[in-house]
Amino acid sequence: MYWSxxxxxxxxxxxxxxxxxxxxxxxxxxxxxxxxVEIQSAIRMNRNRINNAFFxxxxxxxxxxxxxxxxxPTDPSVPIWIIIFSVIFCIVIVAVLLLILSGxxxxxxxxxxxxxxxxxxxxxxxxxxIENGIPCDPLDTKGGHxxxxxxxxxxxxxxx
Amino acid sequence: xxxxxEPAAGMACAGGxxxxxxxxxxxxxxxxxxxxxxxxxxxxxxxxxxxxxFPYLCQTYGGGAFLIPYLIALVLEGIPVFYIELAIGQxxxxxxxxxxxxxxxxxxxxxxxxxxxxxxxxxxxxTVLTWVLWYLLNSFQxxxxxxSCPLDLNRTGLEAECQASGPVSYxxxxxxxxxxxxxxxxxxxxxxxxxxxxxxxxVVYLCVIRGIESTGKAIYFxxxxxxxVLTIFLIRGLTLPGAVKGLxxxxxxxxxxxxxxxxxxxxxxQIFFSLSLAFGxxxxxxxxxxxxxxxxxxxxxxxxxxxxxxxxASIAVFSVLGFKAANxxxxxxxxxxxxxxxxxxxxxxxxxxxxxxxxxxxxNTTQPERVARLPLEVCHLDDFLDKSASxxxxxxxxxxxxxxxxxxAPGWAVLFFGMLFTLGLSSMFGNMESIITPLLDMGVMSRSxxxxxxxxxxxxxxxLSAICFMFQSGNYWLxxxxxxxxxxxxxxxxxFEVVGVTYVYGMCRFSDDIACMTGRQxxxxxxxxxxxxxxxxxxxxxxxYIAVLAWTPLSYRAWNTQYARFPSRQEKSYPGWVxxxxxxxxxxxxxxxxxxxxxxxxxxxxxxxxxxxxxxxGLSPPEILNLAPAIAATRDPKxxxxxxxxLRPLLSASLGGSHVxxxxxxxxxxxxxxxxxxxxxxxxxxxxxxxQQLKSQGLRGERAET
Numbered sequence: 001m002y003w004s005x006x007x008x009x010x011x012x013x014x015x016x017x018x019x020x021x022x023x024x025x026x027x028x029x030x031x032x033x034x035x036x037v038e039i040q041s042a043i044r045m046n047r048n049r050i051n052n053a054f055f056x057x058x059x060x061x062x063x064x065x066x067x068x069x070x071x072x073p074t075d076p077s078v079p080i081w082i083i084i085f086s087v088i089f090c091i092v093i094v095a096v097l098l099l100i101l102s103g104x105x106x107x108x109x110x111x112x113x114x115x116x117x118x119x120x121x122x123x124x125x126x127x128x129x130i131e132n133g134i135p136c137d138p139l140d141t142k143g144g145h146x147x148x149x150x151x152x153x154x155x156x157x158x159x160x
Numbered sequence: 161x162x163x164x165x166e167p168a169a170g171m172a173c174a175g176g177x178x179x180x181x182x183x184x185x186x187x188x189x190x191x192x193x194x195x196x197x198x199x200x201x202x203x204x205x206x207x208x209x210x211x212x213x214f215p216y217l218c219q220t221y222g223g224g225a226f227l228i229p230y231l232i233a234l235v236l237e238g239i240p241v242f243y244i245e246l247a248i249g250q251x252x253x254x255x256x257x258x259x260x261x262x263x264x265x266x267x268x269x270x271x272x273x274x275x276x277x278x279x280x281x282x283x284x285x286x287t288v289l290t291w292v293l294w295y296l297l298n299s300f301q302x303x304x305x306x307x308s309c310p311l312d313l314n315r316t317g318l319e320a321e322c323q324a325s326g327p328v329s330y331x332x333x334x335x336x337x338x339x340x341x342x343x344x345x346x347x348x349x350x351x352x353x354x355x356x357x358x359x360x361x362x363v364v365y366l367c368v369i370r371g372i373e374s375t376g377k378a379i380y381f382x383x384x385x386x387x388x389v390l391t392i393f394l395i396r397g398l399t400l401p402g403a404v405k406g407l408x409x410x411x412x413x414x415x416x417x418x419x420x421x422x423x424x425x426x427x428x429x430q431i432f433f434s435l436s437l438a439f440g441x442x443x444x445x446x447x448x449x450x451x452x453x454x455x456x457x458x459x460x461x462x463x464x465x466x467x468x469x470x471x472x473a474s475i476a477v478f479s480v481l482g483f484k485a486a487n488x489x490x491x492x493x494x495x496x497x498x499x500x501x502x503x504x505x506x507x508x509x510x511x512x513x514x515x516x517x518x519x520x521x522x523x524n525t526t527q528p529e530r531v532a533r534l535p536l537e538v539c540h541l542d543d544f545l546d547k548s549a550s551x552x553x554x555x556x557x558x559x560x561x562x563x564x565x566x567x568x569a570p571g572w573a574v575l576f577f578g579m580l581f582t583l584g585l586s587s588m589f590g591n592m593e594s595i596i597t598p599l600l601d602m603g604v605m606s607r608s609x610x611x612x613x614x615x616x617x618x619x620x621x622x623x624l625s626a627i628c629f630m631f632q633s634g635n636y637w638l639x640x641x642x643x644x645x646x647x648x649x650x651x652x653x654x655x656f657e658v659v660g661v662t663y664v665y666g667m668c669r670f671s672d673d674i675a676c677m678t679g680r681q682x683x684x685x686x687x688x689x690x691x692x693x694x695x696x697x698x699x700x701x702x703x704x705y706i707a708v709l710a711w712t713p714l715s716y717r718a719w720n721t722q723y724a725r726f727p728s729r730q731e732k733s734y735p736g737w738v739x740x741x742x743x744x745x746x747x748x749x750x751x752x753x754x755x756x757x758x759x760x761x762x763x764x765x766x767x768x769x770x771x772x773x774x775x776x777x778g779l780s781p782p783e784i785l786n787l788a789p790a791i792a793a794t795r796d797p798k799x800x801x802x803x804x805x806x807l808r809p810l811l812s813a814s815l816g817g818s819h820v821x822x823x824x825x826x827x828x829x830x831x832x833x834x835x836x837x838x839x840x841x842x843x844x845x846x847x848x849x850x851x852q853q854l855k856s857q858g859l860r861g862e863r864a865e866t
Contacts, residue, residue: 067316081297085355088297092362099369103612 040066188253189372190448196376198458200445201246203383203586205435205466208288208555211583215474215481216550217430221423222414227471229418229427234467237697238431240689241654243459244661245437249446250455251673255597256440259447263665269756270656274440275598276749277649281439282591282622284641286364287629288552289584290357292577294336295556297356299573306331307564325727328561333719336556340632341720343640344735347632354630358623363585365619368592369612371600372448375589382586387469389579390476393572397479400566402489406482407475409545425704428697429647435466438654441590444597454678477559484562485544492539496520499534551642552635555580592618636716640738645745648705652750655698662690709746714739 024033058068191197218226252259257271309322322330333339340347367378493513549558563572675681717729
């Protein structure tokens with residue numbers, strides 16, 4: 001019945017930029033207004049319910065002198081970096097141990113093999129030493145013949 | 161081969177020849193294949209500097225115009241010195257200390273200097289990797305921890321420091337470094353960073369545990385992964401809005417800037433440090449090569465790949481930075497538009513970014529006083545594009561902020577920091593090899609101790625020394641090391657390297673060695689740069705660098721929350737003791753060179769005791785025999801021509817006529833004494849060239865008969 005009268009019967013006064021109002025809360029039994037501090041802490045605790053009642057949020061429904069409490073970001077119980085760090089560290093330590101163990105095993109196998117083979121062959125036979133780009137004398141003892149390098153002496157030396 | 165030249169050079173180096181540097185029967189480790197060697201050198205050369213130093217220099221010094229001094233420096237200084245390192249390492253088959261001791265005992269200090277510089281650099285380089293690892297570990301979450309500020313104590317607003325500086329800077333300075341306001345204020349150890357330091361040294365140890373055997377396998381991943389990520393970033397970056405504008409702005413050449421001598425100095429130093437010269441790492445890598453490897457082609461290839469990577473990386477980086485600048489510019493406009501809408505009661509979203517300029521001009525003509533009272537910022541895209549950063553600032557602040565705005569931010573962060581970690585890791589391999597190879601060659605530990613123990617001890621020592629960077633003031637100390645420990649020393653050492661090889665070792669002998677290895681003598685370009693251009697250039701850089709260092713006051717920029725103009729960093733000068741440390745770091749490693757030379761000189765002047773010892777360095781006959789292999793290893797002909805006349809009667813005297821049998825029983829001495837007996841046809845002290853020629857031909861004639 002009232003709505004059919006239309007908007008012309010609604011009077012506005014004290015128009016501000018936004019919809020705003022002051023309010024006090026009274027206690028009918030004690031016949032006095034509740035102190036502002038109590039109201040502020042009550043509103044703070046139930047901010048979410050009040051917002052939802054108006055379908056508004058902290059940015060659009062502002063209570064003066066009541067700064068809104070921001071929601072902290074969700075913190076997992078164990079920081080994620082510790083989890084990944086422990087995974088990587090464990091993998092690295094295991095790999096290092098594996099490499100060290102395989103190295104020890106290799107060395108044991110080699111020393112067992114070496115003690116079986118007799119002596120050390122003369123590996124120098126086939127080496128050609130190089131001085132200034134010129135192959136040095138390959139002093140090999142193939143056939144056990146006497147090496148001329150030590151027979152003809154003085155002609156080859158630089159006179160001092 | 162021209163007729164006048166020494167014909168022996170062409171006939172030398174039969175396949176599989178082993179030069180005198182190695183004693184018989186000692187198997188030097190070798191690369192698994194050529195690819196491992198190339199990738200290791202490329203990985204060593206391509207490092208963090210290619211990503212965060214070269215783009216900054218390009219941007220500061222006139223975009224594309226910077227490439228001109230860069231390429232000139234590469235051709236005149238970078239490639240020649242690099243080729244010398246590879247060739248001398250491959251020829252003498254020793255690490256840095258062994259090589260320089262073999263060239264001349266007076267130059268042994270160069271090797272020790274290289275070792276010290278490598279040690280100092282590996283300390284702080286791995287600390288940067290620790291920070292990268294920390295960021296990498298924190299990238300596996302959404303939202304990223306540096307995207308928003310934490311709340312303050314009563315949760316009514318954001319943390320004050322964070323609100324002033326921005327969440328990205330806050331995460332870097334406060335939550336990662338927890339930095340103090342002054343370098344003398346050490347603060348406490350950052351335990352999360354210490355854990356990451358242990359992890360990164362463990363990873364380095366895992367990869368270098370068996371020397372090149374293990375790095376050769378790891379390098380396939382660590383050297384190639386960054387290229388994959390760079391390509392992904394390039395493709396993604398080029399499709400972002402604002403990227404192309406950024407690329408055009410940043411690469412547009414400004415040729416006027418070439419008149420500033422600072423540009424040339426920075427180009428020369430950049431190419432020098434980018435190729436990681438004078439660390440001894442390339443010498444160490446090349447020493448494991450077969451002697452017949454073509455090191456000329458390797459040197460040119462690796463240097464060009466390094467420079468191409470710098471260019472490739474700067475395109476990727478600039479496109480992302482262009483996107484960031486466009487983003488920041490857009491938000492600046494949005495803030496101004498909001499001011500206008502609020503002040504003049506325009507409807508929401510009625511002014512778009514493109515209309516802003518026109519609307520502002522309109523309002524300025526109609527209601528200038530109201531417009532003047534508004535806190536409007538000046539928004540020019542070029543101002544945002546000019547905001548450049550290098551070093552850790554680029555990686556941890558600018559780039560991380562750019563990543564925040566890319567869709568799928570955690571994935572991009574993981575890729576980016578993974579790339580930085582593998583880039584730094586492959587450079588660390590070179591650093592560690594340049595420490596470990598000389599120690600192995602010097603025989604610091606006996607042969608029975610396995611190599612794993614030596615590498616483990618080196619890594620442990622480096623880890624314990626690097627703990628000093630884990631304090632709250634660690635970042636300031638890292639800047640001290642970065643600015644003063646490496647640059648000057650490397651230039652000095654490189655100068656001694658070039659001069660040592662070209663003048664002390666002898667250009668002719670070196671050319672023959674190269675002909676031996678690559679199959680032809682080095683051309684005019686190489687000879688000219690080695691003899692004249694590179695030493696002169698290095699000397700000029702050295703003098704210019706000292707001038708620049710002396711001119712700039714020793715100061716640093718501190719992160720001080722109490723500073724009036726926070727979040728700008730406060731310029732503070734170093735306290736006296738820190739300044740003394742800077743000067744010490746600048747020269748200490750290079751002091752090995754004169755120190756060792758002095759020690760060698762004093763050792764030669766030891767008092768003589770009798771005729772034998774008169775001419776042979778004060779040593780007794782048994783000592784001489786024992787030293788015979790070492791004598792042969794030294795390349796100075798003067799030693800050899802003096803030794804033989806004393807050794808021959810020595811042998812007859814001590815062994816009687818059966819010295820031939822003795823020689824058969826002592827293979828080492830046999831080979832070495834043969835080396836000592838062959839005539840030297842070149843060298844500064846051998847007289848009578850013609851005589852030498854005849855003698856050598858006679859020698860070859862005798863050998864042909866037997």
